[in-house]
Amino acid sequence: MKLYDYKAAPNPRRVRIYMAEKGIDIPLIPVDIMKREQKSPDFLAKNPLGSLPVLELADGTCISESVAICRYLEALYPEPPLFGRTAAEKARIEMWLRRIELNVMVPVGMVWAHGHPLTASLLKQIPEAAEQNRKRVHLAYKLLNEQLSGAAFIAGPDYTVADAVLLATLDFANGLVGVPYESCLTHLKRWHGEVLARPSAAA
Numbered sequence: 001m002k003l004y005d006y007k008a009a010p011n012p013r014r015v016r017i018y019m020a021e022k023g024i025d026i027p028l029i030p031v032d033i034m035k036r037e038q039k040s041p042d043f044l045a046k047n048p049l050g051s052l053p054v055l056e057l058a059d060g061t062c063i064s065e066s067v068a069i070c071r072y073l074e075a076l077y078p079e080p081p082l083f084g085r086t087a088a089e090k091a092r093i094e095m096w097l098r099r100i101e102l103n104v105m106v107p108v109g110m111v112w113a114h115g116h117p118l119t120a121s122l123l124k125q126i127p128e129a130a131e132q133n134r135k136r137v138h139l140a141y142k143l144l145n146e147q148l149s150g151a152a153f154i155a156g157p158d159y160t161v162a163d164a165v166l167l168a169t170l171d172f173a174n175g176l177v178g179v180p181y182e183s184c185l186t187h188l189k190r191w192h193g194e195v196l197a198r199p200s201a202a203a
């Protein structure tokens, strides 16, 4: 197996954090997004969306979508379980994965696409779209903070794949995109400090 990767991008980092938590070691093949290598014909043959990460299996099968890759690895390496054990745990983790994807990552991506100089050459930017989505991100931060007021980790008492996905998303939003969460969101801040302190955060 090999994982096509780009160090500075949040979606490949989700998988690297997940792999570090599981102790899985897979060779990383760098693909330079800044040089548009992900849009080369060779890479489009692996993922027609031309995006990272992509996991390539020994038989040439290519799996894209960060959470699908983690799910595949979970089936191969079930311990420690990061997608839950019981039906309720699995559903709760899935619920938070969907919320992080749809309520955090989607608006963060819109702020990135419509509000950042690095993406200005890729589309006709609409500043109002960036502003509107900035508000959506802040609403989502409140939701995360509320959840973390009563739980150690985002989907409950244990670290799960949802924490790996949220950490990569939040660091991207706080950093490159420039939508930091407010310091009054103390539960989110507590969680952020704790997951950043885990060795996997360096992945």
Ligand SMILES: N[C@@H](CCC(=O)N[C@@H](CS)C(=O)NCC(=O)O)C(=O)O
Pocket (backbone or CB within 6 Å): 009, 010, 011, 012, 033, 038, 049, 050, 051, 052, 053, 064, 065, 066, 067
């Ligand atoms: N939903 C996908 C998103 C993949 C994605 O958008 N990856 C970004 C990097 S974080 C990318 O490759 N962007 C370059 C492009 O789309 O051209 C996932 O979870 O893997």
